[in-house]
Amino acid sequence: MFPPAMAGYDRAITIFSPEGKIYQVEYAGEAVKRGWPTVGVKCRSGVVLVAEKRKISALFDPSSLEKIYLVDEHVAASPSGLLADARILIDYARDVALSHRFIYDEPIDIELLTKAVCNLKQQYTQFGGTRPFGVALLVAGVDRHGARLFQTDPSGVYIGYFATAIGADSGTISEFLEKNYKFDLGMGECVELAVKALASAVEITESGNIEVAYATVEEKKMKKMTQEEVAALVAKLPKKS
């Protein structure tokens, strides 16, 4: 499956292949593609994250596992990929945001926060003796520039989107978003769009296999919906037939 000539390039950590690729980073990308998907949508009224949380087993306690993490009052992040790696990055992001508040007495700009996390990621792609982080993040929130939505990848690149998805089936979800996205949406419509986009690839159940967090431009507060709110939201979805 892997031709022998290629076999050597991925053993030594973070070196270039003859085509100028860093295979360890590409392979870390595979870990992301196998993660549970998260959708992010930003519109005139705010920004929303919707993440799938699969039922790992019948006796799994969903309340013990987060797929959307509040990083600070005004910003949240949702990972796809290796969960243990994600936890490290989320903790790092929280430290950065907290330090910023402590030093400057203001919420951190979301791009600055995203850049700090991505600079950490980049270092793990350049130095030997370690591996890249096997995780992508959607970072979403509202700051003085308005609603923000960034997607980061294992290489340390981050890019802003109006609407995007990471993880398994992100291709299908992105196609749905491209067909249905409008910027002029109220917060409720925006949430609905994100949920429908996720539903285009994943079966959403009323018992709550998704997490939803949103922030409006007015309030600038990221809020995670309760399980009841999510259930109500899912109940309103048109049934697939």
Next chain:
Amino acid sequence: MFPPAMAGYDRAITIFSPEGKIYQVEYAGEAVKRGWPTVGVKCRSGVVLVAEKRKISALFDPSSLEKIYLVDEHVAASPSGLLADARILIDYARDVALSHRFIYDEPIDIELLTKAVCNLKQQYTQFGGTRPFGVALLVAGVDRHGARLFQTDPSGVYIGYFATAIGADSGTISEFLEKNYKFDLGMGECVELAVKALASAVEITESGNIEVAYATVEEKKMKKMTQEEVAALVAKLPKKS
């Protein structure tokens, strides 16, 4: 058994394979699967751990070997996998719990404790020059949020469960739990369920080849049963025929 093309990926420590997996972590998981099983069950009234302790030899002194370790007054942990690795993690957990009591004068939240242990585990999967810990842990106890039960794996992920098992035959035991689990159980019923679940895969003898520890939501104290209590408990089990 292992095709030559794959052989290269697991030599260098903690790097990604082309599919985005970290083989050293997967192989550490094999060490877990060969460990003696532990069952954990949490219910309305409390939480229980039941662990098998095999008779290594006829002259082995069972009192010298623990499979369930009290970490703090309100929390215990039981490993499957490499026992020497487990000891290191348990000692680390005890340090973390003790420091928390010392600094904040309160018992540590069990999720916070589990996360600290798992952050250590994650680091051993990302940096070169070391190997992952070859051990999974069930962490169980009662804190201000009620009964808690977490399962950790060598990658540093932890997930909450109502009932779960690690180690050899954990698949069989989990199936038993899925069929028989109810949340509304008294402490006695809960213990009995856990023991029966273990008995579904392992022959339990009256001479005490298991350890049992439990905590009730009221008391918030993790208690290890004496050998006599265990013997009495086992005696009440329906005999297999």
Next chain:
Amino acid sequence: MFPPAMAGYDRAITIFSPEGKIYQVEYAGEAVKRGWPTVGVKCRSGVVLVAEKRKISALFDPSSLEKIYLVDEHVAASPSGLLADARILIDYARDVALSHRFIYDEPIDIELLTKAVCNLKQQYTQFGGTRPFGVALLVAGVDRHGARLFQTDPSGVYIGYFATAIGADSGTISEFLEKNYKFDLGMGECVELAVKALASAVEITESGNIEVAYATVEEKKMKKMTQEEVAALVAKLPKKS
């Protein structure tokens, strides 16, 4: 594609091949060749950078991604290659420029700035345990010596040009420049030449898939054009037919 006898030379980081080449540096050059192109032109009246910014997806937010970075008031830089690596180098350049202002109370000479960045790049080609930066930069601006335009590559070499291009299709663009370049150009003509040069290899749309920054010898200020200015500029281009 690569004969087996050669296969060994690129695994160990930053060593010489029998022909005296450092393969890791050559491969990093491949990452540059796959980057989006940037054009730089310097003339009597000033200097200009024009960079392509591709529409990654329909819902990508172009305002979130820069291809031309202001480093200081009088100097800008535009990378081709790995974006995460570029960000690190740009931040480094900004630090160097800011320190110079702080210590000497004057804008940094652009060659001195370029040299500082390239010395960092060189170190990453000589020491083990790391990989070269997979990025080339065009550094342009106006200082007390007049308009300056430097091209850097992953090996840490920098060379001054009257007009040059980096990234994908840089060969085609350079040919266009060699045919059409004159030193005696006004600022407007200079910008136009750079845009046309890029257009010789890349389709430029009015919706703004390029960034433009320029500085005149008189003002010594690097200015990024707004999206409206760019649109007006593109509208004036002769249509391809």
Next chain:
Amino acid sequence: MFPPAMAGYDRAITIFSPEGKIYQVEYAGEAVKRGWPTVGVKCRSGVVLVAEKRKISALFDPSSLEKIYLVDEHVAASPSGLLADARILIDYARDVALSHRFIYDEPIDIELLTKAVCNLKQQYTQFGGTRPFGVALLVAGVDRHGARLFQTDPSGVYIGYFATAIGADSGTISEFLEKNYKFDLGMGECVELAVKALASAVEITESGNIEVAYATVEEKKMKKMTQEEVAALVAKLPKKS
């Protein structure tokens, strides 16, 4: 003898094989199996260690070589495996025991001592740049919990036994012990059982090719028999015919 596909796993130090084993630890175990055997027996009245000390050559000075080391007044240890490694561990154990006396003014608990030694062993199995200790130890003594007997292996695991053996022919000796062991023995009977057990696999001569050390529960002092005492003991053994 070793299939090529397996050959790679043991070169890089302390990594997991696909079956979840750490080959370097397993191979260190081979060094133990080739060591001279030691027997340990604990009973109601105390604990005893009996170790073979082979006559390396006709002119070897047996008084210069110990197989049983007093670690502290109340505890001794006997290794099988690489003698130079053993010496390092014994010195470490003596340091630990001495520090404990110095700080707490009491003899160290034997399990605590054993754990300290095994934690050191475990570290040498997890970090790169070193190899595991190629030695097993029997640690025996009497503390406030009574007679204690622990067996440690190169992985850093320790387990308590009523009677056990390490080194060459430990299988044969263990079988003998399983057939003949009783807990209710006086100190003399206990010593005799241990010597007979060793004699089941090794020819014991009156000239003193064994060392014997024992401690009674009353005295809590580990005593090494003199060569004369050993000779007398051996003389009483039934002759093999």
Next chain:
Amino acid sequence: MFPPAMAGYDRAITIFSPEGKIYQVEYAGEAVKRGWPTVGVKCRSGVVLVAEKRKISALFDPSSLEKIYLVDEHVAASPSGLLADARILIDYARDVALSHRFIYDEPIDIELLTKAVCNLKQQYTQFGGTRPFGVALLVAGVDRHGARLFQTDPSGVYIGYFATAIGADSGTISEFLEKNYKFDLGMGECVELAVKALASAVEITESGNIEVAYATVEEKKMKKMTQEEVAALVAKLPKKS
């Protein structure tokens, strides 16, 4: 082209081959042989360096690239090989010369300066984790001992010459020098000899594809010719026919 049996010796950095050679140093020498040539000539009246500076492209700005660097008032150096490596060595030489002036208040002896640079080079051939500098230097100037001319190579060896050349075609140029060199030359004749020697292998154009620097024994100042002076010098050369 390289027999497989030899392939292994050049991977590990700076080790000996069975013939007592250090391949990495030899390969670094190949990088030197592919560099643009520099000629150095010393005579009774002074010393001169003449270096080729190729026109990399039609729009390359020759004023931005030096091939001869003034190190201190009385000494200059010209490299062949990797330009980024050369820059590091030149900066190092400048530091050494400046420190010497600062501490001793006199110009540094040119051999002492050359030795300092070569000691740095030697270290990069002996220690792992780095590669040799891929650059040779001609160091020329006038100090209290008179005119000096040294050639250094990647191994850290330096040797004095009356006339020599490094880089591409250095063999051809050296042959020319051996046929035509005389010690009793005035400064003008000395410069002319060096230019002609370079011209024996490289086509020199009036537009200035060479750099020239010289110092007389009387003045002890190294001077770089202006482009006009170079053009006048080249104009006087006999035309090849």
Next chain:
Amino acid sequence: MFPPAMAGYDRAITIFSPEGKIYQVEYAGEAVKRGWPTVGVKCRSGVVLVAEKRKISALFDPSSLEKIYLVDEHVAASPSGLLADARILIDYARDVALSHRFIYDEPIDIELLTKAVCNLKQQYTQFGGTRPFGVALLVAGVDRHGARLFQTDPSGVYIGYFATAIGADSGTISEFLEKNYKFDLGMGECVELAVKALASAVEITESGNIEVAYATVEEKKMKKMTQEEVAALVAKLPKKS
């Protein structure tokens, strides 16, 4: 000569082979076996070392090379193997002995001295990035316990002997010793036995190709014989015919 399957185990420094051996230590033992032999004999009256010192060439200055080194007044050591390694160990032993005298104001016990040297040796067999010492030592002297004679090997093991030999032909010499050794010897007889033992494998010439050092139990001083004393001794030997 070496089957390919084995070839891998000796490259990585100080790891175990599947049979539990440390090949680097075994190979260091080969360096010992190729060294010039040394004989040591201890008896009731004292201890003696006799070492061969080969005439490397006709113009070699034998007075410049020692094969027996005085470590302290009461103890000497003689190496076989790599001479440069031996020098390092002898210097280390002298430091240890001197420090002991300085701190405790008494001669160091010879076993303690030997153990210190062997602990150093052991470390070089366990940690990566270095190789074992390729040298064995005979350490001989008289301390408060009487005459002492220890043999150390590259693994760091030391063992006491009544009489032993290291280096080339040590097997032949040991056989001679086993046949002829008696404990009840005067100092003169003891020296004679050691010289004859060496002569059993090596041709001893009157011109002094051996070194002899001895200490009596009464005096406790290690003395090296002068060349004249050695010549007289050799002259008394029965001639081989």
Next chain:
Amino acid sequence: MFPPAMAGYDRAITIFSPEGKIYQVEYAGEAVKRGWPTVGVKCRSGVVLVAEKRKISALFDPSSLEKIYLVDEHVAASPSGLLADARILIDYARDVALSHRFIYDEPIDIELLTKAVCNLKQQYTQFGGTRPFGVALLVAGVDRHGARLFQTDPSGVYIGYFATAIGADSGTISEFLEKNYKFDLGMGECVELAVKALASAVEITESGNIEVAYATVEEKKMKKMTQEEVAALVAKLPKKS
């Protein structure tokens, strides 16, 4: 030329081969054998070093290159092998000699000096991450013990000689010395013997392709002959016919 089975042993630095050899040291010895030869002779009246200095090219400046280095007033050293390595060792020797004078106010003993240099050499044969020094040295001089002559090799061994040679053709030269050496020589005869010995393998020209340095037992000063003295000496040699 090199059988594949051997190929692996020389890659990892400074490890033992199965025969107990350290290949890197042996290969460094090859670098020595390819160096220009040096002869050393010591006699009743003093000691002399004679070294060949080849004319590298017609325009090479012989005054710029030393083959015999004065280390201190009373001692000189001459290397064969890698010249850059030699320079490092000579500088180290000068530091050691100077420190000794500074601390003890007396010239350093020549054996002590030689040992210091060789201890440095030994370290480079035992630790990873570096290679041995590829150079042998003859160290000659006069101290309070009289005339001294030591030969060192890359392994760190040093041995005293009455007369010896290192570098290319050292075998031929040594044969000449063995046939013609006498201890009872005046200084002039001693120098003549050394020159003739070198001439037995190398053509010596009157233009000075050798260096000569000598010290008499009375004066205890090492003196390098001027080019004129050397020319006179060579003129007196019998011509080869």
